[in-house]
Amino acid sequence: xxxxxxxxxxxxxxxxxxxxxxxxxxxxxxxxxxxxxxxxxxxxxxxxxxxxxxxxxxxxxxxxxxxxxxxxxxxxxxxxxxxxxxxxxxxxxxxxxxxxxxxxxxxxxxxxxxxxxxxxxxxxxxxxxxxxxxxxxxxxxxxxxxxxxxxxxxxxxxxxxxxxxxxxxxxxxxxxxxxxxxxxxxxxxxxxxxxxxxxxxxxxxxxxxxxxxxxxxxxxxxxxxxxxxxxxxxxxxxxxxxxxxxxxxxxxxxxxxxxxxxxxxxxxxxxxxxxxxxxxxxxxxxxxxxxxxxxxxxxxxxxxxxxxxxxxx
Numbered sequence: 512x513x514x515x516x517x518x519x520x521x522x523x524x525x526x527x528x529x530x531x532x533x534x535x536x537x538x539x540x541x542x543x544x545x546x547x548x549x550x551x552x553x554x555x556x557x558x559x560x561x562x563x564x565x566x567x568x569x570x571x572x573x574x575x576x577x578x579x580x581x582x583x584x585x586x587x588x589x590x591x592x593x594x595x596x597x598x599x600x601x602x603x604x605x606x607x608x609x610x611x612x613x614x615x616x617x618x619x620x621x622x623x624x625x626x627x628x629x630x631x632x633x634x635x636x637x638x639x640x641x642x643x644x645x646x647x648x649x650x651x652x653x654x655x656x657x658x659x660x661x662x663x664x665x666x667x668x669x670x671x672x673x674x675x676x677x678x679x680x681x682x683x684x685x686x687x688x689x690x691x692x693x694x695x696x697x698x699x700x701x702x703x704x705x706x707x708x709x710x711x712x713x714x715x716x717x718x719x720x721x722x723x724x725x726x727x728x729x730x731x732x733x734x735x736x737x738x739x740x741x742x743x744x745x746x747x748x749x750x751x752x753x754x755x756x757x758x759x760x761x762x763x764x765x766x767x768x769x770x771x772x773x774x775x776x777x778x779x780x781x782x783x784x785x786x787x788x789x790x791x792x793x794x795x796x797x798x799x800x801x802x803x804x805x806x807x808x809x810x811x812x813x814x815x816x817x818x819x820x821x822x823x824x
Contacts, residue, residue, distance in 0.1 A: 521548050524788040528552055531795040538572040539791065540565065540587070542579035543735040544757035544783040549578050552788065556761055558736045559583035559632055560647050560816075563590045576794055577802070578786040580605040584802040585636045589813045596802040599790035603782045608634050610690045611667035616641040619664050619686040626684070628664045629655055630815070631671060633692075636804045640811035644818040648719050649734035652678040657822045666690055674719040674726065694780045695720040698753050703728045703774050706751045710772065716741055717753030717774065725753060725774075742766055755780050 529552075532539060540562040541553035550556045555565045559579060563586045566575050575596045577584040582605050584598040611630070616638050620628060630642040631651070639645055646654040648671060655663055655675050662682040665672040667690035676683035698721050707715065707728070716731040716738050726732050731741050735758050742750055742762055752759055753774035762771045794800055804812065 521788060524792055525552055528788065528792050528795060531792065532576075535574050535795055535798070536572055537574035537576055537795060538566060538569045539576045540578065541786075542583060542757075542783065543739075543761055544755040544780055545578050545786060546757070546784055547760040548788055549786055549791065550757075550760055552791065553578065558647065558649070558734055559586055560819075561736055563587040566591050566594065574795070574798065576791060578791060579603065580608075580780075580782050581802075582608045582633055582635055585804055586632060586816070588802045588804055589636060589639075589809055589816060592809070595798065597794045597798060598800050598802055599787070599794045600785040601800045603785040605633055605782060607667055607690060607692050608638075610687055611638050613637040613641055615687060616666070619666075619684075623662070623664055623684065626662050626664050627658045627660060629658070630666055631668055632816075634667060636812040637808050639815045640808045642815045644822065645815045646819055647734060649737050650819070650823045651675050651719075654819060654822050655679050655681060655683065668692060668720055670695070670722055670726075671719050673723055674732070692720045694755050694778050695753075696722065697778045698722075698725055698775045700724045700728055703751060703753060706772060706774065710749055710751065712747070713749040713751050713770075713772065714745060714747045715751045715753065715774070721753055729753065738762070739765060742769065742771070754778070755783065757783060 539553045541550050541556050575587050575594050577587045578599055580603045584596055588596040611634055628642040629644055629646055630639055632645050632647050652675055656679050664686050665683045666686035669685045669690050672683045672685040714730040717729040719732050749770040751772050751774055756773045756778055759771045
């Protein structure tokens with residue numbers, strides 16, 4: 512199938528999706544790492560918690576189609592108990608979230624009794640249910656600073672834990688000891704430095720899930736939404752972007768006069784890319800792959816998220 516045929520197919524699928532969305536009273540959410548055509552069809556594009564909170568404001572919506580990975584759709588279900596949440600591809604699973612099963616959280620809690628447990632939103636609901644408070648990459652420092660005591664258990668991303676420790680001065684104990692995002696580990700310091708040499712006028716912005724030596728090369732470290740804001744507000748015209756390459760589509764759309772260069776052009780999350788227009792259409796048509804969380808888990812996991820909102824408001 513050539514490019515013209517593919518574009519026609521996208522146009523026809525877009526028409527069908529918009530028609531179904533209206534009939535089903537649905538809202539489509541897409542994470543910043545989704546395929547370009549998926550971002551273009553979405554009502555909202557952003558990070559996971561930002562999108563879930565958006566959905567909370569969609570009072571007329573009956574269905575949330577969350578085009579992302581498993582834990583993000585779970586978060587939407589936790590925060591929107593009165594709506595049906597579907598995920599286009601149930602195979603879109605976050606490998607980092609799988610690194611911290613609930614049994615591991617309980618093990619670390621028993622090993623460090625009384626130490627607050629802060630879990631990154633990149634965890635499954637049953638793990639969140641064992642935590643004291645959730646956090647995002649954008650607010651992790653603020654959340655940890657708000658807690659009493661000098662130590663916290665923090666998981667599952669080891670690099671984000673190290674970043675939080677540097678920023679807060681607290682003793683941040685990573686759980687598991689070496690949790691990581693496989694995609695962000697593909698970004699290495701030498702590649703960034705080479706791009707800096709080739710583009711001396713460019714600013715470097717990277718995600719805190721990157722390794723410390725990559726973060727040290729950056730002019731700005733932040734979440735995907737924070738990167739979007741930084742690029743929009745900066746007077747610079749060229750940026751080297753250290754995160755999953757899906758974000759560059761949004762950056763280019765929002766800043767048509769600026770240039771965005773991937774720190775590593777193969778930094779692709781295959782799980783994020785599992786969602787397609789075809790699967791979004793199927794999810795709407797059949798209302799399939801409904802995301803549900805057992806009520807006892809949901810109550811405790813929601814409390815962890817609400818505690819985060821209380822801190823950052």
